[in-house]
Amino acid sequence: MLRYLPVRRIHARQILDSRGNPTVEVEVTVGEGVVGVNGYTARAMVPSGASTGKFEAVELRDGDKEKYLGLGVERAVANVNTKLSEAVLGENALNQSLIDHLLIQADGTDNKGSVGANATLGVSMAVARAAAMALRIPLYQYLGGCRTLKLPVPMMNILNGGKHADNTVDLQEFMIVPAGADNFPDAVRICAEVYQHLKIILKENNLSTAVGDEGGFAPDVKDTRDVLELMARAVQKAGYIPGSDIYFAVDAAASELYDEARGVYYFPGESRMKGEEVYRDSGEMIDYFESIIEDYPVISIEDGLEEDDWEGWKLMTDRLGKRVQLVGDDLFVTNIKRLSCGIRLGAANAILTKVNQIGTLSEAIDAVTMAQHAGYKAVISHRSGETEDPFIADLAVALNAGQIKTGAPCRSDRNAKYNQLLRIHENLGELAVYENPFTGFL
Numbered sequence: 001m002l003r004y005l006p007v008r009r010i011h012a013r014q015i016l017d018s019r020g021n022p023t024v025e026v027e028v029t030v031g032e033g034v035v036g037v038n039g040y041t042a043r044a045m046v047p048s049g050a051s052t053g054k055f056e057a058v059e060l061r062d063g064d065k066e067k068y069l070g071l072g073v074e075r076a077v078a079n080v081n082t083k084l085s086e087a088v089l090g091e092n093a094l095n096q097s098l099i100d101h102l103l104i105q106a107d108g109t110d111n112k113g114s115v116g117a118n119a120t121l122g123v124s125m126a127v128a129r130a131a132a133m134a135l136r137i138p139l140y141q142y143l144g145g146c147r148t149l150k151l152p153v154p155m156m157n158i159l160n161g162g163k164h165a166d167n168t169v170d171l172q173e174f175m176i177v178p179a180g181a182d183n184f185p186d187a188v189r190i191c192a193e194v195y196q197h198l199k200i201i202l203k204e205n206n207l208s209t210a211v212g213d214e215g216g217f218a219p220d221v222k223d224t225r226d227v228l229e230l231m232a233r234a235v236q237k238a239g240y241i242p243g244s245d246i247y248f249a250v251d252a253a254a255s256e257l258y259d260e261a262r263g264v265y266y267f268p269g270e271s272r273m274k275g276e277e278v279y280r281d282s283g284e285m286i287d288y289f290e291s292i293i294e295d296y297p298v299i300s301i302e303d304g305l306e307e308d309d310w311e312g313w314k315l316m317t318d319r320l321g322k323r324v325q326l327v328g329d330d331l332f333v334t335n336i337k338r339l340s341c342g343i344r345l346g347a348a349n350a351i352l353t354k355v356n357q358i359g360t361l362s363e364a365i366d367a368v369t370m371a372q373h374a375g376y377k378a379v380i381s382h383r384s385g386e387t388e389d390p391f392i393a394d395l396a397v398a399l400n401a402g403q404i405k406t407g408a409p410c411r412s413d414r415n416a417k418y419n420q421l422l423r424i425h426e427n428l429g430e431l432a433v434y435e436n437p438f439t440g441f442l
Contacts, residue, residue: 060116
């Protein structure tokens with residue numbers, strides 16, 4: 001067994017994400033001897049969000065308008081190749097906590113604002129993958145140990161709105177959750193069938209079948225209820241039962257709707273479709289969600305209120321938290337300081353975990369661990385700007401999270417994660433576990 005596996009080489013480059021914007025890719029070589037002879041080299045690609053919380057770690061961009069409209073990441077790449085390399089070279093790749101501590105120390109800020117969370121995360125993930133390769137074990141097993149057997153239930157985005165699509169749908173994501181499936185391959189098949197039937201229904205109604213950033217369809221629809229009706233029809237047309245085989249989940253991304261000056265939430269798409277201005281205050285938002293869960297099999301609501309409304313989140317949790325999963329994304333931003341505050345207040349009952357919100361693998365794992373110890377659910381999530389890197393698929397299994405959000409069964413950047421989970425299921429064989437995470441709410 002290797003006890004010391006030195007980091008021998010670190011190299012970063014600028015690549016493109018699923019939206020055609022630059023992002024960071026990092027290559028790490030570990031192992032004794034001359035680089036390239038006895039070493040193991042792994043790559044990691046960093047995702048990027050469009051709908052971002054203001055408390056997220058800093059994604060460092062160049063700001064040079066003459067290149068990639070200012071979205072270049074050459075400064076982050078340079079930071080990997082200089083400051084972060086100097087901090088980590090020669091250290092033991094098998095000690096992920098130390099590696100991540102050194103990355104945080106090299107940055108020296110609370111929000112990774114010096115070198116960039118996109119720089120630190122690329123190194124953090126690549127080191128972990130290289131270490132797993134050197135030990136010749138799957139990444140999920142390296143990160144989670146020998147008892148990592150649970151496949152996550154997918155929260156599959158089939159209709160996009162908000163910042164993820166150019167349409168009239170105000171809430172950001174509408175997802176199907178095949179919690180009633182027998183196993184992960186069946187879950188993927190069921191979701192793909194519903195997705196294809198939704199496409200047929202949209203065509204029959206002369207609605208657009210173009211897709212948004214995460215692969216979900218992006219038609220102009222009057223309001224949330226019309227979206228949920230379309231989804232229910234698609235589930236039934238595919239031969240399944242809403243509320244038994246398949247549940248629904250919604251990401252409201254309420255911070256994007258919040259008008260801070262007025263202290264209310266503005267629904268621009270609904271306003272346009274109805275021909276009148278539609279605003280809702282915090283209490284009305286909770287009423288709005290309550291009416292939806294009464295009429296449709298919605299089992300999970302993410303970011304139902306904006307990221308600073310702790311009082312509103314507590315009220316929403318008191319009213320709805322025993323009936324549905326209430327997921328904090330912008331509220332918690334994968335940060336244990338904000339999560340611990342939410343746990344103390346009783347705000348939300350689940351955390352969305354995005355590794356690039358915090359900037360290192362260890363910090364993301366800490367957030368999931370804290371949530372699980374407090375009885376909160378955990379959902380591992382992609383970003384709207386993704387890559388073909390399936391890292392989060394292994395992470396979801398490693399942490400026994402039980403849920404994953406990684407988009408529609410459409411676009412290779414999304415399917416890369418589902419395909420990796422299918423491989424993991426095959427690798428685990430009859431030991432693979434697939435469980436309904438919502439039994440406490442049903």
